[in-house]
Amino acid sequence: MGLDFSENSLHYAKQQAEQAGLEIEYRLGNYLDHKETRTFDLITMVMCDFCALNPTQRSSLLAKFKSMLAPNGSIALDVYTTSRFANQTESLMLDKNAMNGFWSAKDYWCIQSNFTYQDEKVTLDKYVIYEEESEKTVYNWLQHFSLEQIKAELEPHGLAIKASYSDLRGKPLAEADEMAVVIGHTPS
Incomplete structure (x- = not known):
């Protein structure tokens, strides 16, 4: 089953x-609201989407994944790393039709502000999009993880890292902007 x-x-x-x-x-549908009674051999979450969730949402989702995971199943997800965070800078940009027109099919101006929160290892990309007749603001919060931090978030849910990689294709783990983890039930 695919959900989006x-x-x-x-x-x-x-x-x-x-x-x-x-x-x-x-x-x-929204995976935060989705209810499922079936179990699955594999649950995936891609595009570093786990990083966009706050701690409460991540905990709730991990509890949901635990309940949906077959006894020998795996969860595969990718996350941004603390190495990536170390290279983030604060900035301010004004751009017409930013990101190749991503925000609208009409002409628009975009003010992009980037912020870093050192203690939490969180970045915020704030986009204010101005069209001729409207304005909208989008906040993109991103948590950055170390392996130890992921382990600490998994442990209360009876989950553990089975393997770690540089990406979801299985490239060996190395210092990089992203990493992937394969998660399973904590061994008894």
């Missing part, structure tokens, strides 16, 4: 599954 709150992402995933001849169930 983006209809565009689900449409793309369905097309890819059809081309590969795979029968996959896709649902539109």
